[in-house]
Amino acid sequence: MIAAMNTIIALLVLTAIASLLVSYARHDRFAGPASTAHPVDDLGPVEERFHLVPRA
Secondary structure (H helix, E strand, O other): OHHHHHHHHHHHHHHHHHHHHHHHHHOOOOOOHHHHOOOEEOOEEHHHHHHHOOOO
16 A cells, blocks of 8 residues: 555656656757847837738
């Protein structure tokens, strides 16, 4: 009975650790600053301008 409870607790802990590891890896902390760059020119953010003015 105690061995079964220890096994269940160990599986729960391993599942939680795996979940946290996957969550950490998916945040893209490894890519560096290039993954967060936003193109900006004299008229402001390029992404917002494409929403306001249709592309030619």
